[in-house]
Amino acid sequence: MKRSAFDAWMRAQLEAVEAALCVHVRADAPAGLGLAMRYGVLDGGKRLRPLLVLAAAQAVDGHAEAAVRAACAVELIHAYSLIHDDMPCMDNDVLRRGKPTVHVQFGEARAMLAGDAMQALAFEVLTPPPAAAGDVVPDALQARLCRLLARASGVEGMAGGQAIDLASVGKPLTETELLDMHGRKTGALLQNSVLMGAACGQPSAATWDALSEFGAALGVAFQVVDDILDMTQNSEVLGKTAGKDADQNKPTYVSLLGLDGARERAATLHARALSALSASGLGDVHALATLADRILDRDS
Amino acid sequence: MKRSAFDAWMRAQLEAVEAALCVHVRADAPAGLGLAMRYGVLDGGKRLRPLLVLAAAQAVDGHAEAAVRAACAVELIHAYSLIHDDMPCMDNDVLRRGKPTVHVQFGEARAMLAGDAMQALAFEVLTPPPAAAGDVVPDALQARLCRLLARASGVEGMAGGQAIDLASVGKPLTETELLDMHGRKTGALLQNSVLMGAACGQPSAATWDALSEFGAALGVAFQVVDDILDMTQNSEVLGKTAGKDADQNKPTYVSLLGLDGARERAATLHARALSALSASGLGDVHALATLADRILDRDS
Structure with missing residues (x-):
């Protein structure tokens, strides 16, 4: 896929996800809850997880309606985790995606409830009733899809990783411990995005394993790059507070491996991801490969 | 069912739910998260929602393994909502089920994460993988079950009701508004407990509607009784802070209808629930009927 073809594909996917999220996250939810939820999830973010879902679903010729729903569900989980993570009792952050965080804009209580409701909504989006118009998901x-998302979001995945992160402030971590923390905190949901997309088709066990390996390598690579950007970019470019990890004395790949070591590690993981993709036996993996490239090359 | 037979049935169900929760909520989840989750959900509470699930499942001769999983999932959602509701940015409560609340015991950040992880776990419990030993759920x-639980937990249900509750402090509500708030905040999950139990079997549409009506009436009755107890009992009996609603100038059925009016309303709703149960066409509704009686007669 040429660069322009990928960009056109990406624009179409982003439009589909944004349109679907606009429908699912209703503005008229009671007492301003809908507004807080929409503020937290619409019109922002790179939508990397939805793109991974949709690229993987395309690679396995998966169920289109299910794939868009899975893309929205993963993004709802990601967005809710950011809302809760930014709250004063967690990271106490005021800037996200270049805007005031949800609790700054809507108050802490409504921010917590918006996050809670977004997690429930993720599973609601995955389970359309049989009578719904259009293409029903088997x-x-x-x-x-519920099984995959629940596991990636809970103690074995995202929430567990955040708990480790919380307990690790100011503590030296070994690389194994850091890998475990990030594997859960960000890696699980990124890998799961690829797998939810794959689940929309009927991949062989070997293809499934290869995509799982691709997603795992990509998940770690993403975090390594994140740590590099946190050290090297300013808040304006990132759209969130830069240098936060160092300020909070949190362990990162940069503090563990140094800046050059972290860059080497990112390149190695990128190569591992592409190698897994080649081994998948799938024909149309260009979108997945390009997404892997972009994760490495991003500047925010 | 005689009183002693119901009590024996109830003891057996409570043991089954407690044992299942002990397995599902693992103590070894990272960084103390498992301990906070277990503290928040084990060894406490009346388990009214699980009992409603199991009684309804029994009435429709439903899938036994699915029913126990549904009972655990509903209780996990209920317990997570209590943890978040007790936090300083919400009700700021320090006593629950006669113990310090989760955020007092484990800190705010871990309490929020424990609640988040418990919501994810609820959906994980509902979706056992095909390879799991024992009786697999179709x-x-x-x-x-995921569909029902997600809707009852989100903006149309519990989270939406809490948002209205939050926005209503110090405001006069009409009875319609109060009914809408409680119908979502507590009613949706109670009614949903009955319906998740019913979904474990193959009830006719008429039976489903009757059980839905039973659950709806019971849900409101529960809240009316709760408001009465909050006015008439002390904190020691309730195991939570009494008189909180009046202190916070929150609207209640007692503030709206008076104590006698609220008692009359509870009796009317109880009668409506039992009448719906009679109309369900089900043979074995004794456990459901007795649970309805106990909801009315409780002193905490």
């Missing part, structure tokens, strides 16, 4: 696929 | 039932 029950078995609904169940499987 | 995919269609897994999807349906």
Whole structure:
């Protein structure tokens, strides 16, 4: 896929996800809850997780309606985690995606509830009722997508990683411990994005394993690059507070490996991801490969 | 069902739910997260929602493994909502089920994460993988249970009700508004407990509607009784801070209808619930009926 073809594909996917999120996250939810939820998830973010879902679903020729729903669900989980993570009792951050954070804009209580409601909504989006108009998602696929998302979001995944992160401030971590923390905190949901997309089709066990390996390498690579950007970019470019990890004396790949070591590590992981993709036996992996490239090359 | 037979049934159900929760909520989740989750959900509470699930499942001769999983999932959602509701940015409460609240015991950040992880775990419990040992839950039932729970937990249900509650402090509400708030905040999950139990079997549409009506009446009755107890009991009996609603100038059924009016309303709703149960066409509704009686007669 040429650069311009990928960009056109990406624009179409982003429009589809944004349109679907606009429908699912209703503005008229009671007492301003809908407004807080929309503020937290619409019109912002790079939508990397939805793009991974949709690229993987395309690679396995997966169920289109299910893939868009999975893309929205993953983004809802990601966005809710950012809202809760930014709250005063967690990272106490005031800037996100270049805007005041949800609790600054809507108050802490409503921010917490908006996050809670977004997690529930993620599973609601994955389980459309049989009578819904349009292309209904088969029950078995609904169940499987819920299963994947629940595991990636809970103690074995995102929430568990955040708990470790919280407990690690100011503590030296070994590389194994850092890998475990990030593997859960950000890696699980990124890998899961690829797998939810893959689940929308009927990949062989070998293809599934290769995509799982691709997603795992990509998940770590993403975090390594994140740590590099946190050290080298300013807040304006990032759209969030830069240098936060160092300020909070949090362990990062940069503090562990140094800046050059971290860059080397990112390149190695990138190569591992592309190698897994080649081994997947899938024909159309250009979108997945390009997304891997962009994760490495991004400046925010 | 005689009183002693119901008590024996209830003890057996409570043991089954407690044992299942002990397995699902693992103590070894990272960084103390598992301990906070177990503190928040084990060994406490009346388990009214799980009992409603299991009684309804029994009435429709439903899938036993699915029913226990649904009972655990509903209780996990209920328990997570209590943890978040007690936090300083919400009700700021320090006593729950006769113990310090989770954020007092484990800190605010861990309390929020424990709640988040418990919501994810609820959906994980509902979606056991096909390879799990024992009686596997059919995919269609897994999807349906997730669908029901997600809707009851989100903006149309619990989270939406809490948002209205939050926005209503110090404001006069009409009875319609109060009904809408409680219908979402507590009613949706109670009614949903009955319906998740019913979904474990194959009830006719008429039976489903009758059980839905039963659950709706019971949900409101529960809240009316709660408001009465909040006015008439002390904190020691309740195991939570009494008189809180009046102190916070929150609207309640007692402030709206008076104490006698609220008691009359509870009796009317109880009668409506039992009448719906009679109309359900089900043979074995004794456990459901007795639970309805106990909700009315409780002193805490």
